[in-house]
Amino acid sequence: MPIVRVEMFEGRDRETKQKLVKSLTAEMARVTGCSEASVHVVITDVSKEDWGIGGELAATKFPD
Amino acid sequence: MPIVRVEMFEGRDRETKQKLVKSLTAEMARVTGCSEASVHVVITDVSKEDWGIGGELAATKFPD
Amino acid sequence: MPIVRVEMFEGRDRETKQKLVKSLTAEMARVTGCSEASVHVVITDVSKEDWGIGGELAATKFPD
Amino acid sequence: MPIVRVEMFEGRDRETKQKLVKSLTAEMARVTGCSEASVHVVITDVSKEDWGIGGELAATKFPD
Amino acid sequence: MPIVRVEMFEGRDRETKQKLVKSLTAEMARVTGCSEASVHVVITDVSKEDWGIGGELAATKFPD
Amino acid sequence: MPIVRVEMFEGRDRETKQKLVKSLTAEMARVTGCSEASVHVVITDVSKEDWGIGGELAATKFPD
Numbered sequence: 001m002p003i004v005r006v007e008m009f010e011g012r013d014r015e016t017k018q019k020l021v022k023s024l025t026a027e028m029a030r031v032t033g034c035s036e037a038s039v040h041v042v043i044t045d046v047s048k049e050d051w052g053i054g055g056e057l058a059a060t061k062f063p064d
Numbered sequence: 065m066p067i068v069r070v071e072m073f074e075g076r077d078r079e080t081k082q083k084l085v086k087s088l089t090a091e092m093a094r095v096t097g098c099s100e101a102s103v104h105v106v107i108t109d110v111s112k113e114d115w116g117i118g119g120e121l122a123a124t125k126f127p128d
Numbered sequence: 129m130p131i132v133r134v135e136m137f138e139g140r141d142r143e144t145k146q147k148l149v150k151s152l153t154a155e156m157a158r159v160t161g162c163s164e165a166s167v168h169v170v171i172t173d174v175s176k177e178d179w180g181i182g183g184e185l186a187a188t189k190f191p192d
Numbered sequence: 193m194p195i196v197r198v199e200m201f202e203g204r205d206r207e208t209k210q211k212l213v214k215s216l217t218a219e220m221a222r223v224t225g226c227s228e229a230s231v232h233v234v235i236t237d238v239s240k241e242d243w244g245i246g247g248e249l250a251a252t253k254f255p256d
Numbered sequence: 257m258p259i260v261r262v263e264m265f266e267g268r269d270r271e272t273k274q275k276l277v278k279s280l281t282a283e284m285a286r287v288t289g290c291s292e293a294s295v296h297v298v299i300t301d302v303s304k305e306d307w308g309i310g311g312e313l314a315a316t317k318f319p320d
Numbered sequence: 321m322p323i324v325r326v327e328m329f330e331g332r333d334r335e336t337k338q339k340l341v342k343s344l345t346a347e348m349a350r351v352t353g354c355s356e357a358s359v360h361v362v363i364t365d366v367s368k369e370d371w372g373i374g375g376e377l378a379a380t381k382f383p384d
Contacts, residue, residue, distance in 0.1 A: 021116030041116035052213030052233035072130040085244030105244035149372030169372035180277030180297035200258040308341030308361035
């Protein structure tokens, strides 16, 4: 039943997200002993214009 | 003052969201005794490419 | 697969939470057409010392 | 290390978000004593069609 | 209607939280133009045993 | 800069949480290419009395 949420900069493609979901799910099951079937992973893409670090937008701090 | 968040697959139209907001708000008030006016409901549409269940993307597991 | 989160003031007992889970789940299924079995509801009790409204702690604004 | 999340109606431009990130970060550091460099701020723009208040969508209650 | 969430290490007292709520609310209103009355701030205290940074628990990395 | 949140039933000890943080951080870095140092993991222990699945509390459905 665990729920894992990932917030990261937008731009990863579907294949990377599939790998991430697979890998985080496997680790959750391995470390906590839950079943893989019970794990939910929800990914949120965040624009660099919506993420501030140290008071500055990531869009400014880490331009693409 | 309760805040209710709903994460669900994207694709519901405005009318359905209006019904959902009305109904969840009414139930919150009925069961907990808070006022309807104080209830916030925030809906997040999640793409099936951003939701993993059992290690697999919902986009693969439940194609439209 | 929907996930519903509820943040509310702490203090509701288990019976009320059970009613809330039952009722929000039923409404999710009725309005969106998902199965009841797929609905997760996660409740977070929030202390009035951790909730600010209009710049003031709820602990001050709404003392028990 | 604090993480601040802001959910607000969509429509603010990048300059406003930059000001918000700067100001919330400064206040976090001033009040809690953490370093500004350690503060993350994540902004989520919410459509008025996804926000219910008192059982009604903000899109209806507060049309633009 | 904005909702601000703060996750930070546990240990701040009520007075500090009151200052934080007051100050974040004032800045939200000043920068975005919303009313102070409409701002919610929800604080979550996180134990250093529940926060990992760079793969290590904060409890180990930043012992009290 | 990614932030990973884990909600799971309460009861895991510090050693398990340390392993979980280490492992999820490593996978985030491996799959997305971010640095391990930039990954935050925040764990939330949820009581079985606060988690509903299919309309029933986990406390009832999965008693300890």
